[in-house]
Amino acid sequence: xxxxxxxxxxxxxxxxxxxxxxxxxxxxxxxxxxxxxxxxxxxxxxxxxxxxxxxxxxxxxxxxxxxxxxxxxxxxxxxxxxxxxxxxxxxxxxxxxxxx
Numbered sequence: 735x736x737x738x739x740x741x742x743x744x745x746x747x748x749x750x751x752x753x754x755x756x757x758x759x760x761x762x763x764x765x766x767x768x769x770x771x772x773x774x775x776x777x778x779x780x781x782x783x784x785x786x787x788x789x790x791x792x793x794x795x796x797x798x799x800x801x802x803x804x805x806x807x808x809x810x811x812x813x814x815x816x817x818x819x820x821x822x823x824x825x826x827x828x829x830x831x832x833x834x
Contacts, residue, residue, distance in 0.1 A: 735792065737773055737774075737775060738773065738775065738789075738792055738793045738796055738797070739796065741771065741773055741796075741797065742771065743771075743797065743799065744770070744771065744797070744799040745770075745771050745772075745773055745793070745797040745799065745800050746768065746770025746771055746772065746799070746800065746801050746802060747764065747765075747768060747770060747771075747772040747773075747800070747801065747802040747803075747804065748772070748773045748774075748775055748789075748790065748793045748797075748800055748802070748803050748804070749761065749764070749772065749773070749774045749775060749776060749804045749806060750775050750776060750777075750786040750787075750789045750790050750793075750803065750804070750805055750806075751776050751777075751786050751804075751805055751806035751807045752776060752777065752781075752786070752806070752807050752808055753776060753777075754776075754806055754807070754808045755774065755776035755804075755806030755807075756774060756776030756777075758806070759774055759776075759804075759806065760774075761773060761774035770801075773793065775789045775790075775793060776806070777789065783807065786805060786807065788825050790803050790805075
């Protein structure tokens with residue numbers, strides 16, 4: 735969330751997904767090659783698809799100028815069930831301490 739909130743504008747591209755995106759894509763290099771600011775907002779596998787989707791939603795709320803959203807997930811993500819923890823940890827404004 736800090737990356738989203740502190741990013742200089744305009745943000746052109748965001749990358750969301752699991753650690754395969756975090757380890758494989760260098761946002762600085764991607765920004766240089768594309769000519770527009772890129773943020774890599776990848777999380778760990780434990781946040782699931784839900785965490786990736788929430789990161790994309792939060793980024794679009796603060797940076798409506800975003801033109802590209804790149805989702806990168808490893809194939810084993812399809813074997814996971816709904817990540818309740820991943821959803822709530824990435825849903826801004828929800829205190830996870832209140833959730834049982």
